[in-house]
Amino acid sequence: MIRDITLGQYFPGKSWVHRLDPRIKIIATLVYIAALFVAHDFLGILIAVGALAMVIAISRVPLSFMLRGLKPIFLIILFTFVLNLFMIPGKVMARIWILTITEEGLYMAFFMAARLILLIIGSSLLTLTTKPMSLTDGIESLLSPFRKLGVPAHELAMMMTIALRFIPTLLEETDKIMKAQQARGADFESGNIIRRAKSLIPILVPLFISAFRIAQELAMAMEARCYRGGKYRTRMNAMKLEARDFAALILMILFLAGMIAERILL
Amino acid sequence: MSIQVNNITHIYSEGLPHQSIALDDVSFCAEDGQFIGIIGHTGSGKSTLVQHLNGLLKPKSGSILVSGTDITAPEVVMRDIRRKIGLVFQYPEYQLFEETVEKDVAFGPANLGLDEVEIQARVKEAIELVGLDYEEIRKRSPFDLSGGQKRRVAIAGVIAMKPEVLILDEPTAGLDPRAHRDVLTMIETVHAHENNIIFLVSHNMNDIARLSDKILVMDGGRLALQGSPHEVFSREETLISLGLSLPEPAKLINMARQKGIPAEGTVLTVEDAEEALYQFLKKD
Ligand SMILES: Nc1ncnc2c1ncn2[C@@H]1O[C@H](COP(=O)(O)OP(=O)(O)OP(=O)(O)O)[C@@H](O)[C@H]1O
Ligand SMILES: [Mg+2]
Numbered sequence: 001m002i003r004d005i006t007l008g009q010y011f012p013g014k015s016w017v018h019r020l021d022p023r024i025k026i027i028a029t030l031v032y033i034a035a036l037f038v039a040h041d042f043l044g045i046l047i048a049v050g051a052l053a054m055v056i057a058i059s060r061v062p063l064s065f066m067l068r069g070l071k072p073i074f075l076i077i078l079f080t081f082v083l084n085l086f087m088i089p090g091k092v093m094a095r096i097w098i099l100t101i102t103e104e105g106l107y108m109a110f111f112m113a114a115r116l117i118l119l120i121i122g123s124s125l126l127t128l129t130t131k132p133m134s135l136t137d138g139i140e141s142l143l144s145p146f147r148k149l150g151v152p153a154h155e156l157a158m159m160m161t162i163a164l165r166f167i168p169t170l171l172e173e174t175d176k177i178m179k180a181q182q183a184r185g186a187d188f189e190s191g192n193i194i195r196r197a198k199s200l201i202p203i204l205v206p207l208f209i210s211a212f213r214i215a216q217e218l219a220m221a222m223e224a225r226c227y228r229g230g231k232y233r234t235r236m237n238a239m240k241l242e243a244r245d246f247a248a249l250i251l252m253i254l255f256l257a258g259m260i261a262e263r264i265l266l
Numbered sequence: 267m268s269i270q271v272n273n274i275t276h277i278y279s280e281g282l283p284h285q286s287i288a289l290d291d292v293s294f295c296a297e298d299g300q301f302i303g304i305i306g307h308t309g310s311g312k313s314t315l316v317q318h319l320n321g322l323l324k325p326k327s328g329s330i331l332v333s334g335t336d337i338t339a340p341e342v343v344m345r346d347i348r349r350k351i352g353l354v355f356q357y358p359e360y361q362l363f364e365e366t367v368e369k370d371v372a373f374g375p376a377n378l379g380l381d382e383v384e385i386q387a388r389v390k391e392a393i394e395l396v397g398l399d400y401e402e403i404r405k406r407s408p409f410d411l412s413g414g415q416k417r418r419v420a421i422a423g424v425i426a427m428k429p430e431v432l433i434l435d436e437p438t439a440g441l442d443p444r445a446h447r448d449v450l451t452m453i454e455t456v457h458a459h460e461n462n463i464i465f466l467v468s469h470n471m472n473d474i475a476r477l478s479d480k481i482l483v484m485d486g487g488r489l490a491l492q493g494s495p496h497e498v499f500s501r502e503e504t505l506i507s508l509g510l511s512l513p514e515p516a517k518l519i520n521m522a523r524q525k526g527i528p529a530e531g532t533v534l535t536v537e538d539a540e541e542a543l544y545q546f547l548k549k550d
Contacts, residue, residue, distance in 0.1 A: 012283055065282075179322045180361035183353040184423060185377030187345060202373065205363035209409070 009069075011128040017059035018129045021245045022138030028252050029126045035259040036115050036122070044262050045114050051255050052122055059129050069124045070117065077116055084109035132164040141239060154229065162218070170211060177206045267333055267350075267430045267463060269319065270295040274328030276314055276487075288314040289325070290487040296431075296463050296480070303474035303495075304467045306484030307509035312467045313356060315484065316433045319465065320351035332431075349378055352429030356436045356467075358420035359413065367393070367411075367419050368404040374427040392426035393419075395455060397448045414445035421449070425456060432456065433465040438473070450477070475499060475513040475534040483508065496532050515539035 017025075032048070039045050056063065070077070090104030127135065140157030147153050178188070181202045188199050276289040288311045296302050304312050317323040318330060321337050321344045329336050337347050352374075355361065364370035371392055375385045393400045396418040403411075408419055421437060434453065438446045450473055457464050468474055474481060474495070481498040483491035485508045491498055499505070499512055502520075512520070519533040519542055529542040 176355070177361055179317065180355045180358065181373075182322060182344075183320060183348060183355065184361075184374040185345065185348055185427065186373075187377065202361075202363045206361055210360060 009127065010131055011061045011065060013060055013129065015058055015060045015129070016244060017055060017125075019244070020129075020248055021239055021241055022130050022134040023142055023239065024241070024245045024248050024252075025126055025130055026135075026138050026142060028248065029123055031252050031256055032122045033119060035256055036118055038256075038259045038263055039115070040263055041266075042111065042114075043266060044259060045111065045118070047255075047258060047262060048118055049114075052118060052125070055125060056121075059125065061125070061128050066121055066124060066128070070120060073120060077113055080116055081109045081113045084112050133161060136161040136164065137235070137237075137239060154233070166214065169214065170207070173210045173214075174203065174207055177203050177210075268295065268297050268331075269431065269463065270331040271318075272329045272331070274318060274325035274330065276311075276318065276323060276325050278314075280326070287487050289318070291328075292487075292489045293328075294482055294489060294492055296465070298463065299461045300479045301457060301464045301466070301477055303478030303481045304465060304484065305469070305471070305474055305481065305510060306490075310484040311487040312484050313435055314487075315482075316353060316435055316465055316467060319431070319433060320353050321347045322353070349427065350429060351431040351433065352424040352427050353433045354421050354424045354435060354437055356439065358424075358437075359416035361423075362408040362416060362420060365407060366405050367398075367408050370408050370419060371422045371426050374423050378427060388426045388428065389422075392422040395425060396422045396452050398422070414441050417441065417445070418449070418452075421452070428460065429462065430460075431463040431465070432460075433467075435467045436469065437466070438468065438470065453477075471499075471511060471513040472515070472535075475516070483510070495534050499534060500532055519543075 032052070036048055039048060056066065085101055085105050085108075086099045088102055088105035088108050090102035092100050093103050093106065094101045130138070136157045139160065140153050143151055143153035143156065182188075186199060186202055188196065188203075191199070271292060271294050273291050273293050274289055275287070275291055277285055277287050279285045292311075292315060304315065306312050314323065318325055321342075324338055329338050331337075332347065332350070335342060337344075362370050364373065368389055371389045372385050375388050380388070389404075390400050393403065398415065398418055403415075403419075408416060411419065417437070421434070424432070432453075437453070438449050441449065453464065453466065454477065456462070466474070466477065478495055481491075481493065481495055482489060483498060483505070490508055491501060491504065499516060502512055505511060511517070513534055515536050515538060516533050519529050519539055522543070523529060527546055529546060531538075531542070533539050533542055
């Protein structure tokens, strides 16, 4: 069902990873992504796998849940794999019809697919262990130094918060409307492409109307509680770095240093 | 037409940390011409239950036999089931989408593959049945109507399909007393007219007591009680512990009894109460 999409979803928990400061987690994710691009051989990838496995184990998010998030992007991974497999020139290993597989191609195909999978799992770990609200708080705080350059940090974060907040609501709404129209005999599965596109109208029209209604209600509710922009706003839960955040920071630096050393020395 | 529900169980978001057991081993049956009331506090699984009856949700286990065919089997054609079993959702006004009221009501019948003349006739009949002026309203946009009018148009959209089983999920929630009465009168008219099976989900004990042949009481996904209105409403303590209550006339007579006024039998409707009090006064 439409609600079972896990990408960008939060997995409730109280683990050490869940309780880290969101700013640290965002930086850690960026560092991890950078490190994946530092790696240039399988030893590098192996270190990255080890580090990620450790963090996943600590976070106690079931592996099956993380792998489910890979399903929607499976095609992209497959595409990358196949493209690399056949397109890299080098020592020929096998020929299939007009296509050739080279040793270098095979190596690159596995390497790129592994990198892509790690990239996706690594970044989904961030959203799985961080509540959307703290995620946007973290982004706002990290962006605030750029406010002097005219970056509207608070407004950006607010927009993200609202968007994230309403994804489940809109999914739920879509689900409800689809069922209501199915109950009136609507058929979304059969027919050619034009018929199918047409059959979406009974879903899209009520969905847009709902979205506008929800937006208007939200705007009114915010107004009624005297919301006004970012300036002079203080927070109920101020973010404060704790010992575990510094520990995470040190681990992160060690990891990045290890990855760089592996690339330069080996 | 008969519906037989055997031991169905439904779990939302199974396997996730926030999974919830919305239905737990529910069994009951409904026969031709029966009016079935479904009550239960908020979140007790009423909406989940009725969505199983026309195949919008599939149970995790158990079976649902509609005139002997198991609609949970993978090979049944859902369209045929939904043609026979009409479901009016909670807040159905949010499903309106056409430019005119007429076209919106025609959506269901058109999906049944009926011809133009038949569709027109059914649309007119359904709009009049829900108490709207056909000529006046047919060309108006459904989005310009009041909340109560929208609700009626949405209900007309399902009635126009002439289902053999009509399920209404809280059709009167949020309506004013007049619209509330109109919608119920309309349901009674449809029931008398088509002699179909009706399932009515409602929080209004008076309506349920007055209209139902059989009542299903839901609690935390389980079927806590089932039986005739007399059987169900004679269990006052159980109902109160489930967050429900007796119909107002029954409460009145209970109060009268406490004041020492004897009144015979179980009282469910205003007429029952009137009769009981009349008998008492006559004796004096
Ligand atoms: N789509 C869904 N996904 C997950 N859980 C759901 C979903 N729909 C309902 N639930 C849960 O299932 C339970 C039963 O919900 P249901 O909507 O059937 O209750 P209800 O009796 O109709 O309540 P109400 O009187 O408020 O309409 C609730 O605990 C609810 O939180
Ligand atoms: Mg409900």
